[in-house]
Amino acid sequence: MxxxxxxxxxxxxxxxxxxxxxxxxxxxxxxxxxxxxxxxxxxxxxxxxxxxxxxxxxxxxxxxxxxxxxxxxxxxxxxxxxxxxxxxxxxxxxxxxxxxxxxxxxxxxxxxxxxxxxxxxxxxxxxxxxLTPFDALELAVEQTETLWLRGGFPDSILARNDAISLKWRQDFIRTYLERDIPQLGPRIPAETLRRFWSMLAHNQGELLNAAKLAAALGVDGKTIARYLDLLVDLLLVRRLKPWHSNSGKRLVKSPKTYVRDSGIAHALLGIGDKEALLGHPVCGKSWEGFVIENCLSVAPQHTEASFYRSSAGAECDLLLTFPDQTTWAIEIKRSLSPSLQKGFYFAQEDIQPAQSFLVYPGTETYSIAEGVKAIGLIAMLSLIAGKS
Structure with a gap:
């Protein structure tokens, strides 16, 4: 247990x-x-x-x-x-x-x-x-990569092998679409909602383009908004809002969307093992979504989450504004030798966060630039949990 x-x-x-x-x-x-x-x-x-x-x-x-x-x-x-x-x-x-x-x-x-x-x-x-599915602090450190592949639902992460885990997630998706969602009232064809959910997985971590999704599904923008609201309300999809400030900068206004559980995202994309995941175009964005969900699962209640992107090229993957109103800037890279882009430095200048981090798959913590630390996921989660 x-x-x-x-x-x-x-x-x-x-x-x-x-x-x-x-x-x-x-x-x-x-x-x-x-x-x-x-x-x-x-x-x-x-x-x-x-x-x-x-x-x-x-x-x-x-x-x-x-x-x-x-x-x-x-x-x-x-x-x-x-x-x-x-x-x-x-x-x-x-x-x-x-x-x-x-x-x-x-x-x-x-x-x-x-x-x-x-x-x-x-x-x-x-x-x-x-209550979210399991996060990385609730499992052994050596299970982190498996958690990323399979997601945090108990029956998925604890399955005997990857094939059984994938089958459980596929059944989970089917049950939600064919049984659970119809019982809540919405009259949405299961296959249409599956296609929409899969599109969100393909566009993991991208800005929401409702017009593009609507054209692909043959529906209007209001219908896309209704589908998205439903999956967000069921805690299956995260709509990460853009940071807003009074700085006068021209900021992106569209939210980013993430299928919240990485294992469900991989099942929607037909990714069954780590080799397939590492070779898939969604790999980097999948890791980004996985890190974001883990950070938010351990953050204190009432922590505000957002991302930053301006028309001038400033960009930051995740901003956490804690109940004490301090803000941390977090950049996420799926590389053992990560580096920061100019956009992150521009974002730092605009936001002036209390602390800045680059989360990567390694375990060592070190300064990667002035005021920015490269840090492993477990260490990052421990710092965030310590804000409680």
Whole structure:
């Protein structure tokens, strides 16, 4: 069993809030983590995809009131949006009886419905936490390259070999397209959405060109925006926004897009092993997306992420603005002898970051230029996690 780095944070929130929503894509390990929490305190677990558990909640307020002395874990809670009104009443009633914390743990696949319902009815009563698939700090150092190839979903990274891992990811993609997304309501043909998702993988780390994607799929720009919003809301795709400042510089305004899990991106591209990955044109951008996702998975809550690009050629892959308002500039290279381009130095002058780094696949940390350190991924993640 691999201990999730997020577990102490989740336990702390449960000790301080009546309800906590743990959001993340399917199969990221939410249920396993919740059951680990349940083993340490009185709790009951209800899976809202189970017919039997759905039946228990036909009279939800009565049933849940009988278990007010326990932590109630509701899995796939977005399938029962009507529950949120009941939860608000139970939380307020419990507060009057001195039951102020640790009442409900809501697990959801980050659907739009879950976010809207909870924000409307549980404001001031709920805290949100995102569980990503495994990151590099949760695994052994020697597993980092395998993590990049297979991605962080537990069943993929822990598979016996690359072929089994690839098959699991292909099945995961098919299940999402044919079963999970239709259950959320959108009427989108599975094959169309697969093509769109695959196009995003081919364009990993590139500026979003909605017109180009729309022409390739034979749809309009609004439809592309709807498809992208859906995959972003399901935590399957990241839309990295451009940095904005009042400097008067002409800055790029389009976001970059990344398929968040590198293993899913590789499965969409038919990449099954490391040799195929290293020889594929997407290799560099795949590594870039992998580093960005790992950096954001360990960053403190409320850290702002962006990239920088100006019409004058200034460019930086990742800017992290921490809650204390300090900004770190991070350039990413898939090379054991990395070098910086002029664009990064221009970006440094424009942004004036507190610290600057170049992340590369090696392990040594050294100064590569004045004010810039070359650093391995694990060391970089440890520094970012230390900002918490």
């Amino acid at each position: 691999i201990t999730r780095r997020l577990q102490p944070t989740l336990e702390h929130l449960l000790d301080n809030y009546p309800a906590v929503a743990l959001l993340g894509p399917r199969q990221a390990g939410k249920t396993t983590l919740a059951q680990d929490i349940a083993a340490q305190r009185p709790a009951i677990y209800l899976d809202l995809e189970s017919t039997a558990d759905q039946a228990k909640l036909q009279h939800a307020e009565l049933y849940l009131a009988d278990h007010q002395d326990k932590l109630v874990i509701l899995d796939e809670v977005q399938r029962a949006p009507g529950l949120f009104q009941n939860l608000r009443g139970l939380i307020d009633q419990g507060r009057r009886q001195g039951l102020r914390t640790g009442r409900f743990l809501l697990l959801g696949s980050a659907s739009i419905e879950l976010l809207q319902q909870s924000s409307e009815t549980l404001a001031g009563r709920i805290s949100y936490l995102e």
